[in-house]
Amino acid sequence: MSPNFLNGITLLLVYQLVGEVIARLMSLPVPGPVIGMVLLFLTLLLRNGLEQVVEPAASALLSHLSLLFVPAGVGVMVHFGRIGDQWLPISAALLFGTLITLAVTALVMLGVQRLMGKGRSDNA
Incomplete structure (x- = not known):
């Protein structure tokens, strides 16, 4: 596994974890991964260059989407x-x-x- 993939998957999992924590702490009826995805989207809009970090992990996950x-x-x-x-x-x-x-x-x-x-x- 390349360091780029590991950095990207770590970032994706951190955003999912943050979303899950927010959903549970605030007792929101929205799944934590959805909140994490919205936060990641906002971060991608505000910070240039982050897409190069996430892209290898996202591509690898999407190539195996059917398994999910x-x-x-x-x-x-x-x-x-x-x-x-x-x-x-x-x-x-x-x-x-x-x-x-x-x-x-x-x-x-x-x-x-x-x-x-x-x-x-x-x-x-």
Whole structure:
């Protein structure tokens, strides 16, 4: 393993740890890794050159992304009976959640297009 990879993975894990600590100390309903990811994003925006530190580790993790779905698949199999008992509310949540996400994404896209001045038609 190269020192660049070790530095990058250490930085990613530190941000995840900081996010987890913040989530638990403040009793937030947001997962710690999500908070850590937001903090890392803000740091990347504010500090130039940090992306070269994170890039080797991020690329290595992304190249093996499919392996990260194995624990989720195992979790589904462990709770298969519960999922079978609660299929209707789960299906409704998935359906409505997807529709809401699509609608919000479309509205955000339209808003960004208007802000960037690209919402105007070419014939105007």
